[in-house]
Amino acid sequence: MIETDWLSIKQQVFEKCDIVLNTKVEELQTDVVQLRLGIANDSKSSMGDKYETSREMMQQEINRLEQQISINKQQLFMLKSSKTVQQSSHITKGSLVETSIGNFLIAASFGELKLKEFSCFVISEAAPIAQLLMGKSNNEQIEINKKQVNILNVY
Template identity: 50%
Template sequence: MQHLAFKKKAYQYGLSLLADKQLNLQADIAALRDGIANDSKSSMGDKYETSREMSQQEINRLEQQLLINQQHIFNLKNLDWQSKNHRILLGSLVLTDAGQFFISVSLGEVKLNNQSLYFISPASPMAKCLFGRSVAETFEINNKTIKILDII
């Protein structure tokens, strides 16, 4: 039961990270838009236009990141993280002798309960190696043999 509690905490932590990132991206976009709106056109018109264009490009880049983040939130919210399976699939929290991997969305390494946990995308090479395997199986990735210790 404590493993499922850890998985729930990981799930909630992932949603929290994504929500924080969304707020930060939205604030950055709003600040840039305010900067463009409040920028007065000076006698150096070309410099003004260049500055506006650079700000607009940055807004476009941040909006793209925001869309990706929103997709991650959608994917994580629609994940069946509560199911316990004997084989690894999307939503599995996998304990190996090389670390803990939550196959959900790509957030990288996080610290949870003083433990490293890797949020990995189902499209990642590690997830592809893990899918369909069960406890006690081994596999090789990057010339390293890894053993699956538990699936939550």
């Protein structure tokens, strides 16, 4: 594949991650609003303990959702701070790396991303495999679980 194709794919991966993460944040925020409305509209019944338990369970769910929102916003920040379309000879934050075991974008902890016929793992620079890849360049090797992995290209 020619270099411009890879750079286009890299841009598409960043855009897809951004869309998915923003959508998750919006959905989670909607869920929080609905739960808060539920708490506000929940009227106290003659069984006071049941009412308090219900409110507490809803509040715990709100706290869990707000934590997920925070995590997703942090991933968005990491993604945006990694976004670069410049090609580098060495693997750095923001690099798209083609290896003998698959493709990796070092940006944020997102997981596997598929675009039509292209697939890659979007990983944070703190991920163990990213730590092994950082600073390496084309035609170098790393070892993962006693298996040699070839670095084919860096974009």
